[in-house]
Amino acid sequence: MKTSAFLYPWDVLGDPDAPTRIADLGVRQVTLASAYHSTRALTPRHPKHRIVTAEYASVLYPPSELYWRGRELSPYAAGSWAPGDAFGRAADALAAAGLDIHSWVVLAHNSRLGAEHPGTSVVNAYGDRYPWAPCIAQPRVRAFLAALAAEAAVRPGALGTELESCGWYGLAHLHAHDKLAGVALDDTAQYLMSLCFCPSCAQGYAELGLDDGELRARVRGALEPVWRGGTVGASGTELLAATLGFRAGAARALQEAAVAAVRGRGGAEFQVLLHADPRAWRSGANAGVDAEHVLGLADGVVVPCTGGPELLEPFVAVGCEGAVVAANLTVVSGMGGRPLSLADDAAWAVALGATELRLYHAGLASDADLEAVRRAGVAG
Template sequence: MKASAFLYPWDVVGDPDAAARIADLGVRQVTLAAAYHSTRALTPRHPRHRVVTAEHAAVLYPPDERRWSGRTLRPYAAGAWAPGDAYGEAAEALAAVGLDVHSWVVLAHNSRLGAEHPGTSVVNAYGDRYPWAPCTARPEVRAYLVALAAEAAVRPGARGTELESCGWYGLAHPHAHDKIAGVELDEVSQYLMSLCFCGSCRDGYGEAGLDPDELRVAVRGALDAVWRGAERAPSGEELLAATVGYRAAVARGLQEEAVAAVRAAAGPGFQVLLHADPQVRRCGANAGVDPAGVFGFADGVVVPCPGGAVDLLRPFAPHAAGAVLAANFTVVAGMGGRPGTLGEDAARAAAGGATELRLYHAGLASEGDLAAVRRSGALD
């Protein structure tokens, strides 16, 4: 199967051997970050540094001032971690060794946006704002994300894009010095803590036939039992069922608009994939989509396969004829990946309907991890 390796521009810029090293893995494609959230990343082979700290969400190329002039919400330029056109420089080096380059665009995940524009953030049932999670129901947020998708995806030389966090973000967030694990939340409680009650969402609930004040009280009541030690929120499933239709419609609206905007900017033949989960209620990097409907507007999906598990591929497989169904395997052992069993995992993914592989993440992987990928035979 065709395989693509994820990379950051800083994995390549300043390292004259990086592009050839990736090509030697046996991959034909690289998925290169063009717009990315704040992170702290290891660069185990770079000749000039070992740790890169991206201090805030940013575009990794010079944004077009003509597009953003006069807009309140606009992308942030990167700092010293990706100066100038870091994306373009890395893309040129990768293309020079024969690799296809596709852009990697993170959308609804931006802590600096929420800090500087708090009205854009998800607000939970207790009134707490999640600055990392722009509320995708807000018109100004939707307009910003769609414009960002069109610009960041269609970089010079890119043959396609992968849109991450194209939907709802919620409570779950790898945050610096995180201290929220004191009470274990099951999936339904996580969902309830991710429901937004900003003005736009309150209006949306009303249009869906729900009283937003009564809903907020009900959500807090269900969760209060969890804070008191209950294993799950009573009535949580009912509240999920009552609200998931509204949230799924909001997420799909953003996904369709973003894909259409990218296609309009790119022209024919440009591939647009979504990082996706087959349960529409899911929040986060792999936003929930309808497995039966997503291929009607996107060219395919990239699906997480944590620990080598391929279960999330199966709901998509019956609907994916002629589309890309990419299995995303972590190949960094220190992050729970299984580089040595990639061949076996890839075979199971193919049996489950996968047409392509994604390797997360060639820049973060140790030399031992990369050697294990080569030995696995998955890329022969």
């Protein structure tokens, strides 16, 4: 059972003990961030710092000027949190400890892109922009994300990649001083608040026979009871069904473009996995996918399983021989993880068909959490 631990380059750089510490967990592989969104991250064992603030979404290596020349959109180089080829230096140190390296690439989650190019962002039915969420229905956004996937995935020393946010992003988003919890939103309300109404999406709805202005009004009407403490009811379910075909098609187009771009640069032997949720209407880091489509496209999926492994079942049911179905288990107790129950959770996931495990996140976990991982004996 192959197990990989997630890491950031700043977990390794400047800490000479980090590679051995990770190898001692028993894992064979590290999934190392090469393109990542803005974050504030704890580094509980680092000899030089405890908090790293990545101020904006960036690539954690020097982007190629030649590769990006003439493109409308391009990535941002990291600042002091990951200077120069931070990915490459961390990958070399981890490889020297006997660990395989796979890149970890975040795609449709980029607040700086939305701030500097507001026309690229998702716009909800009320006209509010989500700068963190690029609209993947826009051809220029898809082209940028596919190009980013290829460059950020195929880094020297990487044997494969995991593409996160390879689909729609929407309302749900951790944000500084967040004040969105005042009204509870169920899955349907979240979906309606994540629908985009930019010109590209308006055209897509029109192709389904849906008028953009009328659709906006219907979405706002369906959501009105939610703001009074109620639910969207049947009208919201109908709107989800009416728009999902277009949304799912846009997600498939991005996934096909991104995987093709990575394969074109990395070759047939370079493994490509997608962080995925089998519920096609879901948006976020684990983008909603069609299980059969994505397993016919990529080498496999990484599936969120901290709350239980049930989401594995649609992927396992496809029965795609040789496909990776990796169960992603949070091992940071302070983030809702269950490191003390890791052995049982892993066994449950394997019983449902998981072929590999992912541990989120070895750099963020406390010493006690990492000790629980070692004792669980599930790494390999």
